[in-house]
Structures are given as structure tokens and as C-alpha cells.
Amino acid sequence: MQKSPSKQQFIQQYKRMVSAVTPKSKAAQGCLRAFWVGGVICVLGQVLIDVSMYFWQFSYTQGACFASISLVFLTALLTGIGIFDVIGKYAGAGTVVPITGFANAMVSPAMEFRPEGWVLGTGARLFTIAGPVLVYGIAASVLVGVIYYFLVL
Amino acid sequence: MKAENRIGYQTVEYKNKPLIAAYACAVGPREGQGPLGDQFDLVAQSPEFGQESYEKAEAALLREACHICLSKAGKGEKSIQAMLGGDLLNQIMASSLAARELKIPFLGLYGACSTMAESLLVGGMLCDGGYASPLLCTAGSHYATAERQYRYPLEYACQRTPAAQWTVTGAGAVMLSLDENSEKKPRVRLVRGCMGRVVDMGIADANNMGAAMAPAAAATLCAYFDDTKDDPRSFDRIITGDLGMVGSELLLEWSEKLGHPLPEEKMMDCGLTIFHPSQDSHAGGSGCGCAASVLCAHILPKIERGEWKKVLFMATGALLSPTTSQQGETIPGIAHAVVIEGVQE
Numbered sequence: 477m478q479k480s481p482s483k484q485q486f487i488q489q490y491k492r493m494v495s496a497v498t499p500k501s502k503a504a505q506g507c508l509r510a511f512w513v514g515g516v517i518c519v520l521g522q523v524l525i526d527v528s529m530y531f532w533q534f535s536y537t538q539g540a541c542f543a544s545i546s547l548v549f550l551t552a553l554l555t556g557i558g559i560f561d562v563i564g565k566y567a568g569a570g571t572v573v574p575i576t577g578f579a580n581a582m583v584s585p586a587m588e589f590r591p592e593g594w595v596l597g598t599g600a601r602l603f604t605i606a607g608p609v610l611v612y613g614i615a616a617s618v619l620v621g622v623i624y625y626f627l628v629l
Numbered sequence: 630m631k632a633e634n635r636i637g638y639q640t641v642e643y644k645n646k647p648l649i650a651a652y653a654c655a656v657g658p659r660e661g662q663g664p665l666g667d668q669f670d671l672v673a674q675s676p677e678f679g680q681e682s683y684e685k686a687e688a689a690l691l692r693e694a695c696h697i698c699l700s701k702a703g704k705g706e707k708s709i710q711a712m713l714g715g716d717l718l719n720q721i722m723a724s725s726l727a728a729r730e731l732k733i734p735f736l737g738l739y740g741a742c743s744t745m746a747e748s749l750l751v752g753g754m755l756c757d758g759g760y761a762s763p764l765l766c767t768a769g770s771h772y773a774t775a776e777r778q779y780r781y782p783l784e785y786a787c788q789r790t791p792a793a794q795w796t797v798t799g800a801g802a803v804m805l806s807l808d809e810n811s812e813k814k815p816r817v818r819l820v821r822g823c824m825g826r827v828v829d830m831g832i833a834d835a836n837n838m839g840a841a842m843a844p845a846a847a848a849t850l851c852a853y854f855d856d857t858k859d860d861p862r863s864f865d866r867i868i869t870g871d872l873g874m875v876g877s878e879l880l881l882e883w884s885e886k887l888g889h890p891l892p893e894e895k896m897m898d899c900g901l902t903i904f905h906p907s908q909d910s911h912a913g914g915s916g917c918g919c920a921a922s923v924l925c926a927h928i929l930p931k932i933e934r935g936e937w938k939k940v941l942f943m944a945t946g947a948l949l950s951p952t953t954s955q956q957g958e959t960i961p962g963i964a965h966a967v968v969i970e971g972v973q974e
Contacts, residue, residue, distance in 0.1 A: 591684075
């Protein structure tokens, strides 16, 4: 009689079977979609900066601020009326990487946890998704700031 | 004393063959647009189902399924001696909320997506042993509450992997009874059950639950066929709960490897039955409500009409929690099965 393979080999055998059967994400298609949608969002941001500088004589910094605020507002609105997740499903990282992804990550839990109340629901869960980005983003910026300080010194 | 209704290692025999006196299901709008759309007893107009929160909507769907089941059997809540059920929420809250209003003695169960088979399995034993008759076996789930429980906020813009499954919004209720003389002649009964063991083959990807559950399904089927010496071909259908596209294929391959090849043409998966491929549910439907609603809308009517004589109904569950998943723990799978037969006249 054949000796049964050890448990570990047995599991490895199954895992190989799983990776053969499980369909893979279409990386090329995903990259392409992310590229063009993300690109369009960035172009929109640039248009907002240029328009504000041309018509309202904003400085570049003011214009950039205006563009960020507008994109965040637009994302929040589209999230609120249930359109943004459809775009995100299509574009993937194309909507996550620009500032729009951050706005969506704040508004979606705010809506989701509203039934649990303003304080323990929306208030407490507001940063569930964006929280880690803030924590490590700020920590990284402090670190870079310290390095920069000593390099320039 | 020997457990005299036990066959082999994992299988039980229902000596009195509890009758399925009535059954009903209630589902959400997306399920209503699926291939089984016109077979459900109730299709909710919206996922909120007129409630303030999705959790309450889930409870209301379950309660409605029970109410419809009771009225089909022509029985009042007071005459039901036990209700068994569970769902995917923390503290199986939707079932508790439904049971609060039904006021039937309640036993809560948790078997993740295997809950419908688990409630039939345990309910069958209660009924068969003369501890409760009639009794209700239930299970339900809701897409929105499951997403919140296990994944992201609904409006969060993320992509699902191709192997991910879509939690079914739906609930099912099955009434078991020993009473042969009820006015409406029931034509379906429970003959055997097989308790599943927890099987974990080291899958940690919570987006590929079919792969996590397939070995458990294979183990339960092998145990059943070893215990009873039944021929898999003697069943009109061997039905799995929510293995989906990936899991169904793995079940066939893995069972063959374990020495119990399954007849491919007789296999059916509720998760692959409930949605059209065009409904973008990726690898298929999942959740307690998936097996429960397909059982009540599609499988039991077919047995009742005599199209199928003998069916093995097995629901599979991925026993994962977000906490242990984040801790890097792999996903334990489970599968429970019951054998349902048409009553020969």
C-alpha cells in the first residue's frame, strides 16, 4: 500500500490546486483603466488650478488649494449619491491614489456607521480606513522633515 | 449505551423521518432579479426593506420568511415548539431580533454559511427524538450587514477580486414535523444527516472562501459515503451551499484525490444558481441566506413535485472572523449535510 504523504505535503498539494483554479485579476487591464481615469482626475485638478488663476487671479498655492477642495467636495458628493464606488470599481487605484481616494475613504465610513449615532457611529469610525494613512503619512513626513533638517544644516 | 441512531463516524439516521411540513423564503431585490426571481415567496422592494438599518432589515426578512412558512402550514406561532437559526452578524443578532418577535423557544446556531444545513441537521434530531414538533429551522443573511461585518463600507470604492463572492440578501425557514395527519400533505422528508468536521487546509485569503471551504465539503461527503456506503450516483443532486465557481471545481478535484469521485453532472451549487453571470457577483453568491433561499425556492419544490427523488443538501461555511484573519490565522471550513427524500405515495 502506498504510504500517505505527510500533512504538510498534503496541504501544499491543495494550495497548488487552489492557485491553478483561482482566476487571477487582470493586471494589464487594471493598470490601463487606473492610468486613464487617474490621469483624467489629475487633468481636472490642473484645469481647476489654471481656471482659478486665470479668472480669479489666485496665486498658484491658492489655486492648488482650490483644486484640492473642489476634488474632495466632488468625491464626497459622488460618494454620497452612490456613484463613486462604481467609478472606483472600474478604475481601482486610479481613484484611490489622487486626493479623491482619501475623500471617499472618509465619507464612506461616515455614511456606513451613521445608524450607530453621531458620536459612537460616524464620529468613532470616521477614520477606520483613512486612519492608518494619516498615522503613517504623518509619521513619514516627520521622519523626512528631520532628515531634511540635518541634510540642509 | 450506544447511540443507536448513529451510522459510522459522522452520520446520523432519522428513524422517524421528520416531514418537511412547509417552507418559505424572503429575499432582496438583487436576488429577485436573478434566475430564481419568480420562485421566491417574497422579494423585498429595497435592501432596506422599510427598516431603519440593514441589520433590522435582515431580521425583518427572516421574520417574514417564518411568518410565510407558518401561514403555509396553517399554524400559529404558539404551536411551534422550537426555532433554530443563525446568521452572519456578531452575536447572531438578526436571528435573535426575529426570535424576539416570534416568541417561539429559540436556539441560536452559528455555522457561518453552513447554518441552514446545521439547523436542519440539529432540528431533524430534535424532531426525530420527540423533543420538538413542529419546529422551525431557519437561516438568513444580508449583503450590506455582511460587508460591514467582514469587509468595507458599502460606498468605499474598492475592487473585488475575481474569486470573491457576493453575500445573498435572503432568509429561509423550513418547518419540520412528525405529524403525518396534517391537512396539507407534505411530500418531503429528512432521512439522514452528516455532521461536519472543521477542516483547515491553510487558506488565509478571505476573498477566496470557496477554496477555504471546499476541503471541508469534500471531507463531509467522504465521511457520509464511507459511513453509509451510499453510491453518490444514487442521488438526483448533490447540492452545495455556496462554494461558488472556485470552490465547486476544487471540490470535484479534491474529492477525487481523496478517493471519492463525484458525479459531475449531478453536482449543483446554490451560489452559482442564485445569480445570473451578468449580475457581477464574481465567483457566485454566498452567505447563510444563499443556501437557505435556494433550498426553499428551488430544491424543496422540485422534490415535492417529484422531479428529484433524493437529494443531498450540504451547506458549507468559512468560520473566519476579521480579528483572527488580521492576526494571520487561516480559515477553518465546515460543511454539514442532510439527505432529503420525496415521500413515496
